[in-house]
Amino acid sequence: xxxxxxxxxxxxxxxxxxxxxxxxxxxxxxxxxxxxxxxxxxxxxxxxxxxxxxxxxxxxxxxxxxxxxxxxxxxxxxxxxxxxxxxxxxxxxxx
Numbered sequence: 001x002x003x004x005x006x007x008x009x010x011x012x013x014x015x016x017x018x019x020x021x022x023x024x025x026x027x028x029x030x031x032x033x034x035x036x037x038x039x040x041x042x043x044x045x046x047x048x049x050x051x052x053x054x055x056x057x058x059x060x061x062x063x064x065x066x067x068x069x070x071x072x073x074x075x076x077x078x079x080x081x082x083x084x085x086x087x088x089x090x091x092x093x094x095x
Contacts, residue, residue, distance in 0.1 A: 026094045029054065033086040034069065041069070042084060043095070051089050060095070 007017035030051050033042035040058045044051040069091065076088040 028092050028094050029057070030089045031069065031087065031091040031093055032089050033084050034073070035084055036080070037083070039066065041093075042086070043093070044089070057093070057095060 002019045002021050004017040007015065009018075027045065029043040029045055031041050032044050032051065032053070034040065035042070035056065038058075039061070040056040041061065042053070043055060043057050044053045046052075072091075073085060073087055076090055078086045078088055080086060
């Protein structure tokens with residue numbers, strides 16, 4: 001929240017002196033695979049000389065980006081199991 005320094009808090013009222021600010025920070029991640037069923041990319045962060053898994057990216061990826069990953073995935077596939085396809089860590093994304 002941001003507030004003008006010289007304005008008081010008004011109980012039960014909205015004021016333009018108070019503003020909600022969302023501060024996003026982008027980070028580059030490595031795409032290490034994808035989920036076979038419901039959409040989701042496995043992502044990790046480069047940590048020294050290793051890649052640390054951080055989760056599954058499910059939102060904010062458009063159809064063109066999804067298609068592009070699936071088009072190249074057969075070229076960089078390492079292995080798969082019932083749930084996931086694992087890829088060589090060559091692809092990066094900013095999230």
